């Protein structure tokens with residue numbers, strides 16, 4: 001069973017952003033599936049790297065919009081993004097150097113962070129972006 005089920009409360013109703021969030025959810029689900037199947041370390045490591053890189057692309061796209069439209073809470077929002085990337089970098093490093101065994105706690109962390117960030121923090125820019133015509 002998928003770790004994260006896409007539910008309507010994850011939709012921000014801005015298509016380009018919802019599409020990126022859906023892709024992140026599906027990448028986390030794929031990573032989780034391979035962990036459960038005990039796939040080889042190289043594949044898991046690649047999935048972590050891909051997930052991290054796509055997350056960076058997504059964060060950067062959001063942040064460009066903040067700068068473009070003068071989003072008031074952009075500093076705190078960008079800090080949340082950076083803290084998450086730092087955390088994933090640390091997980092990746094520890095996994096790749098054999099210092100970390102991936103566990104359900106880690107997949108739960110990814111799941112909770114992403115869903116709470118979308119529903120809590122990302123939801124905060126919807127009104128502004130929609131008022132600028134983004135749907």
Ligand SMILES: [Fe+2]
Pocket residue numbers: 021058062118122
């Ligand atoms: Fe987001």
Ligand SMILES: [Fe+2]
Pocket residue numbers: 059062077081117121122
């Ligand atoms: Fe965000």
